[in-house]
Amino acid sequence: MTFETVLASIFSAAFIATIIRASTPIILPAMGGLISELAGVINIALEGIMLTAAFFGVVVGALGPEWLPGLPVWVYPWLGALVGVLAGLILTLIIAFFHLELGADVILAALAINILASGGTVFIMFALTGDKGSTSTLASPAMPSIIIPFVGSIPVVGQIFNGENLTGYNIITYAAFLSVALVWLFLYRTRLGTHLRAVGENPVAAASVGIDVKRVQYIALLMSGFLAALGGINLSMGYLTLFQTNMTAGRGYIALAAVFLGNRNPLGTLIAALIFGAAGALEAQLGTLNIPSQLITMIPPIVTIAALVIYNVRRQAQMAANARKFQEKMESEHKVV
Amino acid sequence: MPQLVDMRNIIKVYPNGVVANRDVNFSVERGEIHALVGENGAGKSTLMKIVYGLEQPTSGSIIFNGRPVKLQSPHQAIDFGIGMVHQNFMLIPSFTIAQNIVLGHEPVKGRLLDTKAAIRITEQLAQEYGLDVDPTAKVEATPVGMRQRVEILKTLYRGADLLILDEPTAVLTPQETDDLFDAVRRLVAQGKTVIFITHKLIEVKEISDRVTVMRHGEVTGRVQTAEVSEEDIARMMVGRDVLFRIEKPRQQRGEVVVQVKGLSYVSPTGRPLLRDVSFQIHRGEILGIAGVEGNGQTQLAEVLSGLQPPTTGEATIGGQSVLGRGPRHVRQAGVAHIPEDRLTNGVALEADIADNLVVDRYYRSPFARRGAMSLRQVRRHAEQLMQKFDIRAAGAEALMGSLSGGNMQKVIIAREFSADPVLLIAAQPTRGVDIGASEFVRRQLVEERNKGKAVLLISADLAELLTLADRIAVLYKGEIVALFRSRPDLSEEELGLYMLGLKRQLPEQRE
Structure with missing residues (x-):
């Protein structure tokens, strides 16, 4: 492919579709990260939970027909997703138990889970398939896609709403965008969500009005685990239809960056996740050029760093502007006196 | 009933x-x-x-x-x-x-x-x-x-x-x-x-x-x-009679040693917390700062002790400009600081008393020789100060976290007073300290003043300010709105009117 065709493809409706696909496995864990962060128990194991869920989703989805023959074919991917999510929840529960019951540091507990997930998935994969790289020997199913009717024939719009090949988006992509609205509603319009934010901001005050801090933090962690697990399922049963060693490639951490870049609220986090998704999509497009792949895989992390730098530079500029404004005001007041 | x-x-x-x-x-x-x-x-x-x-x-x-x-x-x-x-x-x-x-x-x-x-x-x-x-x-x-x-x-x-x-x-x-x-x-x-x-x-x-x-x-x-x-x-x-009055001899006011000019501080979120604060402190003078909590007192102490750089303005100690180069520079210029939040900024809870007493001087002789610390000197230093300042603890190696609030404050006071400062900043020095220890702290502050030090006393306790300070400035929304010479007819209620922003002095009324 020439540079021109790559450029053309970047400025196209199809590229927007690519961004939407690439953002899905960042938006979901980012929403999870947001909830855990606001509850004061930041879950940095999003990465490991995604990886584990992605792995078990594929394994159960692919080997389900062997283990439980006779079910309708459409059941197996759902069964895989269910088991994947359960595996993610179990890992989250381990973190929650170690942190909330035994007093372990939440960062260290989560770090351990990340290491366990990255080694454990490869270990089981090798035991099952004899392959340490991917599950390409298994015939793994994908979660269904949804095609929005009627818009397909409209140019551009059709591609945006139903993907570049008009095959529709994976159901989990819809779940991702829906989750942003639901998380917002949950955090700001429900009792539990309000309690969660109170616990994160001042746990002693929350406890003093009878809020069960530990219970709220359990729920927050489990919600973050659930959302991260969905993101993992999307990777291996939507974005791709196989499991690869460490296929999350840092998305769990990028999701955390999105939480802070997005100023710890759902809409901001969504926007940040879309920016990171766009960087990932760009990486995929440029991969077709004759540029060393190492350089191209550096795009998402560079965008992350650049975004954080820009954010902080802008904040400091804002502060300096405030200081200047204030000084000018002081000076003009003095002239009056 | x-x-x-x-x-x-x-x-x-x-x-x-x-x-x-x-x-x-x-x-x-x-x-x-x-x-x-x-x-x-x-x-x-x-x-x-x-x-x-x-x-x-x-x-x-x-x-x-x-x-x-x-x-x-x-x-x-x-x-x-x-x-x-x-x-x-x-x-x-x-x-x-x-x-x-x-x-x-x-x-x-x-x-x-x-x-x-x-x-x-x-x-x-x-x-x-x-x-x-x-x-x-x-x-x-x-x-x-x-x-x-x-x-x-x-x-x-x-x-x-x-x-x-x-x-x-x-x-x-x-x-x-x-x-x-x-x-x-x-x-x-x-x-x-x-x-x-x-x-x-x-x-x-x-x-x-x-x-x-x-x-x-x-x-x-x-x-x-x-x-x-x-x-x-x-x-x-x-359990005994308490002296409510503190002996305070007439002020022997010396020359101006502390000059603060046009100090402003704007918080990272853009809120102005100090506005054009200017004052002088003489040798042998306690300048009290009154104000409702959150009107800039904390920032004033942090800026003057070098913990925060000011947005504008400067401060000189004995003619030497001190701000903007970090706390150690400020300390070396002769500023000591009893911080308001002693658990966070005053002591290291997990370290022992001896270490807490040398944190501002461990790098100097006699504690450091060719880059190595002399533990014997550190210990001796601690024992001397513990005796002089009546710090009650199991020993110099007792952990800071095991001490009562009053004794913790005595450790800080021992460290800051023994630094022999030109300017002593004392922020809420008796908050959360019991009556007996408060008496001790107040007497020590007056003694430092009598020795010719400049003292900046920030306190929410108006009775304390009226007893100890030679002059009292009132901070309201980060601005000095009044400056009084301490006198018997100055009442808490009068100060309160300025603290609430209901009254303010014209510049020429400042004393």
Whole structure:
């Protein structure tokens, strides 16, 4: 492919579709990260939970027909997703138990889970398939896609709403965008969500009005685990239809960056996740050029760093502007006196 | 009158072996204002935590409203109609006042929050009890006095009949204190009962019907307030006569050594916290800074001690410009600092006394030789200072975290005074320190002044400022709005008017 065709493809409706696909496995864990962060128990194991869920989703989805023959074919991917999510929840529960019951540091507990997930998935994969790289020997199913009717024939719009090949988006992509609205509603319009934010901001005050801090933090962690697990399922049963060693490639951490870049609220986090998704999509497009792949895989992390730098530079500029404004005001007041 | 709470033979031993309450009997009658006084560590907080269900007694019984009860959690206490207004407010800063008041018991419409109902409830309660608040304002943007009213409304919303107020006036101006007392009297008139924890004896006399005094975990007095004097109560608290007056010889004012010019500080969020602050301090002078908490006092101390760079302005010590190059530079120029938040900025809790006493000088002779620290010197240094400043601890290697508040403050004072500073910044030096240790701290400050040091004393305790300071500046919204020479007819009420922003001096009126 020439540079021109790559450029053309970047400025196209199809590229927007690519961004939407690439953002899905960042938006979901980012929403999870947001909830855990606001509850004061930041879950940095999003990465490991995604990886584990992605792995078990594929394994159960692919080997389900062997283990439980006779079910309708459409059941197996759902069964895989269910088991994947359960595996993610179990890992989250381990973190929650170690942190909330035994007093372990939440960062260290989560770090351990990340290491366990990255080694454990490869270990089981090798035991099952004899392959340490991917599950390409298994015939793994994908979660269904949804095609929005009627818009397909409209140019551009059709591609945006139903993907570049008009095959529709994976159901989990819809779940991702829906989750942003639901998380917002949950955090700001429900009792539990309000309690969660109170616990994160001042746990002693929350406890003093009878809020069960530990219970709220359990729920927050489990919600973050659930959302991260969905993101993992999307990777291996939507974005791709196989499991690869460490296929999350840092998305769990990028999701955390999105939480802070997005100023710890759902809409901001969504926007940040879309920016990171766009960087990932760009990486995929440029991969077709004759540029060393190492350089191209550096795009998402560079965008992350650049975004954080820009954010902080802008904040400091804002502060300096405030200081200047204030000084000018002081000076003009003095002239009056 | 019938008894609302009757605590009998309460003994509380903490797991670490500390005996906080030794066979305490404490009772409160319905409809009274009952003061509970005692020094820090006397056991009054523990006793109140037991009433509020935060701690369980090791033995003893609680009779509430004529029935024996077991209070296992604040939740249960709330159900019995017991409410507590904590000294450190239990509020969520980013939530609105209405959200804070209903937190934990939010009104809902279907499955979603009913914000309008929360606001309506807040307005109704505020009106019913005459406690004025703005329901839609965020707590972080409201003054301390209003936050306290929010706390009281919170307990009332939960149906409290018995309100425990834990040192409620510690952060208030005289005017706000008067408002609070009015509100407390109104509450009692409407049938509520109030337990008022304090160690300001003048307030005990003013507001309470009865008073219970505690010392070393025991009740040392239970009297009708009208029948005793402040001195009587003080004697029950401390176990000896207390000197309320501090000897302060006439000022021998020397030349100006500290010049602060046009100091401003804008917070990272863009809020101006110090506005064009200028003042001078002479040798042998204590300059007091008065102001309602949050009007720039903290920032003034942090900027002058080098912890924060100022946005504009400068400060010179003996003609030498000191700001903008970090705390060590400032210290070397002769500034010592007793920080307001001693647990965070004053000491290292996990380190021992000896280490805490050398943190500002470990790199100098005789403690450091060719880059290695002489532990013998560090130890000797600690033992000398512990003796000189009467620091009571198991030894120089005792961990800071094991000391009482008073002894911790003595360690900081020992370190800062022994640095032989030109300017001593003392921020809230007696806050949370018991009467005995406060006396010591105050006397030391006056002694430093007599030795010709410049002292900047920042204090929320106006009586302390009026006793110790030679001049008093009032900070309001980060600005010096008044500067007085200390004189007998200057009253707390007068200062209060400036602290609340109701009055301000013209520049030429400053003394």
